[in-house]
Amino acid sequence: MQASVSPMPDDVQALKAALAAATLRADQIEVALLDAQARQSDDQALIAHLKLQIEKLKHQLFGSKSERSQRLLDQLELQLEELEAAASQDEAVAQIGARKVADAPGFERRRPSRQPFPEHLPRERRVIAAPCACPACGGTRLSRIGEDVTETLEVIPRQWKVIQTVREKVACRDCEKISQPPAPFHVVARGWAGPGLLAMMLFEKYGQHQPLNRQVERYGREGVPLSLSTLADHVGAAAAVLEPLHHRLAAHVMDAERLHGDDTTVPVLARGKTATGRIWTYVRDDRPFGGPAPPAALFYYSPNRAGEHPRQHLADWPGILQADAHGGYARLYEVGRQPAPITEAGCWSHARRAFFVLADIESSARRRADGKKPVPISPLAREIVQRMDRLFEIERAINGQSSQDRLTARQERSAPMVDELEALILKHRPGLSRHDDLAKAMDYMLKRWPVFTRFLQDGRVCLTNNAAERALRGIALGRKAWLFAGSDRGGQRAAFMYSLIVTAKLNDVDPQAWLADILARIADHPSHQLDELLPWNWAAQHQIRKSA
Structure with a gap:
């Protein structure tokens, strides 16, 4: 039995009205879903907050001062931090989505009333002058009837202050219309943290690896008591505000002809244990072959190292990928891949390490001195390492030259060395057991020899994948x-x-200064000019402003 379908009207105006109604219903459903997600995140954050309060009270009344109990509190605080940030981010997204539907209120989180800022902090009044003429009727007979003061907590390195933004309010004697300048922008709705303070929190958490609970302790010692949930609230909202800029950064990275790829482990708090997630990075750095594009790095998180993750990250990207021999990349190199197969380029640093371990005389001597079993020194491994080092010397000499100049130098100088190295490995490999460490190091290269020699065919390819490893360091x-x-x-x-x-670091830009300026300007910045806020463009504009 086929379901009946209502006939579509033939009138153009009726079709437009039907399309508008369908669009409105879709927007209403989207707003409802975002609202539900924000409410769920808020409930989870509240539960985590109550659990933390219960454990703290139990710890004060009955708990010991053991390291184990303190670590439990640290885990609960970190869990609360992440849930608060997620709830605030979902709230910001829900409020942005609510703007699509008229009269949609948008979800607002339940927050405790904010305590006034400490009186000992200096106040700086910044007065936004009222208009000289009434915006409603143009009348000039204005009388001052009051003012509203918005306090923003801002930070100057090692100095705290409260900025009072005064918005004068006037009433028109001609039309009795009350007018007032708009309130200043805050990342968090009705928030109080200035862009400099937000940038410091973000940079210390993600750039200096200082969790928010440790930041809270330090701020308290400096005479500014702030709660962990409050800081996490602002971190989540800042992430939502910076998301459009992140999209532009991702587009720049994925526009590259060649990328460096790598990943590293990340411990993740899980129920009753610590799981192991992965952080993936894809680095665009055209400077070694004289490319004009600025460097940039794009990071992704995944709960495991399955090959589906790099396939999702690079789903629409064709180019040259410099990475290790992780099996998860294999399907990216298949001939039938769409839109095109990715070209694999090997990393000589990865290959060199296995030989270097067998040729490191100093390390073996240290192990012997410490009473440990020394690693046998292989003269053949030592010779292979020395041959590789000569290739690295050539690369250092041509670094920064054009891709064609690099290719010419490699074909003239590096290609004969690579051929000799291959002949040396092929000569000695049959005499080694397949269980021998030196044989394993040789097999790693021989099985991927076309990948390792890719740099002899394309001047854009680097000899190593060190750019990605530096990004993960x-x-x-x-x-x-x-x-x-x-x-x-x-x-x-x-x-x-x-x-x-x-x-920002790759472009020699101070991340904290850049974030502070971006957070202060991004609300009023045209969306079609977001590229101006990317670190390399921002640095050029910042230098011009300093020179003016």
Whole structure:
């Protein structure tokens, strides 16, 4: 039995009205879904907040001062931090979506009443003058009837102050219309944190690996008591505001002809245990072959290392990918891949490490001195490492030259060395057991020899994947500081912020100064000119403003 379908009207106006009604219903459904998601996130954050309060009270009354109990409180605080940030981000998205539907109120979270700022903080009054003429009728007979004061907590390095933005309110004696300048923009609705303070919180959390609970402790010692949930609230809202800029950054990275790819582990707080997630990075850096495009890094989070994740990240991208031999990339290189197969380029640093371990005399001597079993030194491994090092010397000499000049130098100088290295490996490999560490290192290269020699065919290819490893270095160094991500959602937010901060660093831009300026300007910045706020464009404009 076929379902009956209502006939469509033939009148153009009727069709337009039907389309408008359908669009309105779709917008209403979208607003309802965003509202429900925001409410769910808010409920989860409230539950986590109450759990933390209960555990703190139990700890005060009955708990010991053991490290285990303190770590439990730290875990609960981190979980609350991530849920508060997620709830605030969902609230901001729901309010943005509510603007599509007339009279849609938009979801607003339940927040405790804010306490006044400490009296000892200095106040700086910035008065927004009232208009000289009535905006409603043009009359000039205005009388001052009062003012509204909006207090914004701002920070100057090692100095706190409260900025009082005074909006004068006037009434027109001719038409009795009351007028007042608009309130200043805040990332969080009715928020109080200035862009400088927000930038500092974001950079210290994601750039300096200082969790919000440690920031709260430090701010308290400086005489400014702030709650963890309040800071997390602002972090989530800031992520929602910066999302359009992140989209432009991702588009720039995915416009590259060649990318560096890599991933690293991220501990993630899970129910009753700590799971292991992954942070993936894709770095665009055309500087080695003289490309004019500025460098940038894009990060993604995934709960595991399955191959589906890089396939999703690079679904529409064709180009050259420099990465390790992780099997998850394999399907990207298949001939039938759409829109086109990705060209694989190997990393000689990865290959060199296995040989270097077998040729490191100093490391073996240290192990022997410490009473550990020394690693046998292989003269053949040492010779292979020395041959590779000569290839690296050539690369350092041609770094920054055009791709054609690099290719010419490689074909003249590097190609004969690579052929000799291959002949050396092929000569000695049959005499080694397949279980031998040196044989495994040789097989790693021989099985992928066309991939490792790709740099001899294309001047854009680098000899190593070090650009991606450098981008991940901060995460690897910071893991011991922040211990773990609070959730998968927190891992995604961390990858989001790493993209912005690492890209700023790649362009020699102070991430905190850049974020502070962007957060202050992005609300009034035209959406079609967002590229002006990307770090490399921002730096050029900032230099012009400083010179003026």
